[in-house]
Structures are given as structure tokens and as C-alpha cells.
Amino acid sequence: MPYEPPTHRVERSLRATIGARCVAGVDEVGRGAWAGPVTVCAAVTGLRRPPEGLTDSKLLTPLRRAALAEVLTGWVTAYALGHATPQEIDALGMTAALRLAAVRALEGLPERPDAVILDGKHDYLGAPWRVRTVIKGDQSCVAVAAASVIAKVHRDRMLAELAPEHPEFDFDSNAGYPSPTHRSALEQLGPTPHHRLSWAYLEALPRWRHLKLPSHRDASAADSLEDAGQLGIF
Structure with a gap:
């Protein structure tokens, strides 16, 4: 389907309004x-014309996404990645884990940003960062779209590297997301050290239900489950 390419409109607005x-x-x-x-990418792009075909990573085929990521890592002014582990997600909840990963990414940049464009409607960063939230920013904002592609390709590769250790889970195909193969492997083998033990999937696995940790219910986690359902992975 045709789509509108991302622009620098928000970046220009932030330059004009807050310098x-x-x-x-x-x-x-x-x-x-x-x-x-959970993986976060922070990307700085300046106001240069973006590579052709840049958009939200979910709108790209895996091959196109990987090829575009290779271009983007050399095109962006700077980028950095931050992660929060499954254990940190279980201990902190998703919103706090997202903030942890985002701060790690932002602090990994060579220069501290004057402002941050955050995809979505929830500001999970907060002070002292100057944040502008943009719904569907991964489609409309150049810097967010670039971050979207780089983050997705990097995390997919991380999960693919785990596949030889746990071949029954098909991590190189599902990237740790729900799938029939993933569910079947969980039923038979139980969670690996890479699984989130506070997630609701364990409640549906009688043999492994005793491993479930208390969950942290928050708006961000609820939205993530809704987004997952819309993408057809539940």
C-alpha cells in the first residue's frame, strides 16, 4: 500500500519553538x-533528505528492513541502542523498563539531545528529558522512523542468535513474540532464561504456572498487548 513518507516537520517545530x-x-x-x-533506539538525523523507502519498520518486509537498516546506520548523524532485560522487565514493569532502555540509548549518543521525539502517546521518559510524543511517529517523523528500523533489525538479530541454544522455540522466526511454535515449545519445555516470567502467558500453562511472578499492570503494558493483538501475534 502507498504511504506518506516521513518528514522533518516535528524536528523543525522543535528547533523553532524551543531552539x-x-x-x-x-x-x-x-x-x-x-x-x-525490550530494545530502544535513539537516532539523530539532522534535516537531511532520508533514504528512499524509509517508514515504520512494521510496514517493511524483513529483507527490505534489513537492507534499509544497513543504509541507515551509515546515514544517521548518530544512533545508540539501549536494552532492558527480561529480568529487569519482571522486576520493574514495562513502563520503567522502557524508560531504563531509552535512557541507556540516549546516554549512549555522543551528544545529549536538546529534545526527544517519542513514538506513541505515552511519555515514559519524563524529566529531565524534553519530550514531544507523536502518535505514529514511526511513520511521520524521519528520526523516529530511522530509530524504528534500526531497533527492529537489531533486536531480531539478537533473538536469532539465541535460536541455536533453544531450537524448539523458533526464535529466529518469531523474535520472541507469540506464535504457535513458541506456545507449543513453552507447553512442553517451560520458559527459558530469556523469557519474561511476569507475563500472562504462564497462566495458561498449568505445568509452569508456578513460575509466574507478580505482574506490573500499567498503561504502557496494556497498550503493548493491544498493539500485539492488532498485529495478529496473539
Whole structure:
């Protein structure tokens, strides 16, 4: 389907209204997964014309996404990745884990951003960061779209590297998200050290239900489950 390419409209607005010279786009991947970290990318792009075909990573085929990520890592002014582990997600809840991963990414940039464009409607960063939330920012904002693609490709590769250790879970195909193969492996083998033990999937596995940890219910986690359902992975 045709789509409108992302623009620098929000970046220009932040420059004009608050004098932000360095603006980072931030996006995450892995909120709705059963296994693996939540990964955040912070990307700084300046106001240069983006590579052709840049858009939200979910709108790209895996091959196109991987090819575009290779281009983007050399095209962006700077980027950095941050992760929160399954254990940190279980201990902190998704909103706090997202913030932890995002701060790690932002602090990994060579220059502290004057402003941050955050994909979505929830500001999970907060002070002292100057945040502009943009719904569907991964489609409309160049820096967020770039962060979206880089984060997705990087995290997918991380999960694929776990596949040889746990071949029954098909991590190289599902990237830790719900799938029939993933569910079947959980029923037979139980969770691996890479699984989130506070997630609701354990409640549906009688043999392993005793491993479930208390969950942290918050708006961000609820949204991630809703997004996952819309994508057809539940």
C-alpha cells in the first residue's frame, strides 16, 4: 500500500519553538514479546533528505528492513541502542523498563539531545528529558522512523542468535513474540532464561504456572498487548 513518507516537520517545530539543535527520535521494539529484551533506539538525523523507502519498520518486509537498516546506520548523524532485560522487565514493569532502555540509548549518543521525539502517546521518559510524543511517529517523523528500523533489525538479530541454544522455540522466526511454535515449545519445555516470567502467558500453562511472578499492570503494558493483538501475534 502507498504511504506518506516521513518528514522533518516535528524536528523543525522543535528547533523553532524551543531552539532544539540536536533532536533525537526514539522508538522501541519488543514490548509485546514473551521472550527477549525490550530494545530502544535513539537516532539523530539532522534535516537531511532520508533514504528512499524509509517508514515504520512494521510496514517493511524483513529483507527490505534489513537492507534499509544497513543504509541507515551509515546515514544517521548518530544512533545508540539501549536494552532492558527480561529480568529487569519482571522486576520493574514495562513502563520503567522502557524508560531504563531509552535512557541507556540516549546516554549512549555522543551528544545529549536538546529534545526527544517519542513514538506513541505515552511519555515514559519524563524529566529531565524534553519530550514531544507523536502518535505514529514511526511513520511521520524521519528520526523516529530511522530509530524504528534500526531497533527492529537489531533486536531480531539478537533473538536469532539465541535460536541455536533453544531450537524448539523458533526464535529466529518469531523474535520472541507469540506464535504457535513458541506456545507449543513453552507447553512442553517451560520458559527459558530469556523469557519474561511476569507475563500472562504462564497462566495458561498449568505445568509452569508456578513460575509466574507478580505482574506490573500499567498503561504502557496494556497498550503493548493491544498493539500485539492488532498485529495478529496473539
